[in-house]
Amino acid sequence: MDIQVVFRGPAMFLKRSTIRDAVPDEFDVMPRSLGRRMRAFVCAGERGSALVEFALILPMLLMLTTGLLVFGVAMNNYMQLTHAVSVGARSVSLYGHDAGAPNNTADPCAVASTGVINAAPGLNPANITFSFAIGATPASSTSCTGAATSLTSGSNVTVTATYPLNLSIYGKVFSQNNAVLSASATELVQ
Helix, strand or coil, X not given: CCCCCXXXXXXXXXXXXXXXXXXCCCCCCCCCCHHHHHHHXXXXXXXXXXXXXXXXXXXXXXXXXXXXXXXXXXXXXXXXXXXXXXXXXXXXXXXXCCCCCCCCCXXXXXXXXXXXXXXXXXXXXXHCEEEEEECCEEECCCCCHHHHHHCCCCCEEEEEEEEECCCEECCEECCCCCCEEEEEEEEECC
């Protein structure tokens, strides 16, 4: 029976024969087979493999995480725009249609655009474009004094707003040049 033991330090003076004599015969220690030696040799080189695998996966993981964040920002912009357009249409629909009403307005488009801008604080107001349909009168600017005559009880007010979509990750743009977020809301004038 042959046992391989490596001694370091003060125990180096012991010899293999001394060790062989010190081990009782009841310990039946088998020498390592060739398969076990090969497995030990192959497994010994796996130190640090987890670090290498992590270094290979990290760029893809960061790209995926960044893509999720950019998509989340775009979805947040869309939700803000949708809510803001609804608020803008509702604010115009609540204004009175009679000349003597306290909430009467001479410029319903200005009321709607102000409502949209105030309801979407996360969006850049300079990038929001509006289009309105008050009754049967369409308008596309933020001021439409002529449309106030169409603001009658029972008519519809439609507010549509668009906002540019920006899906860029590390300088790579994934949206088309003219891609926009668009939201529309229709309310009945009270």
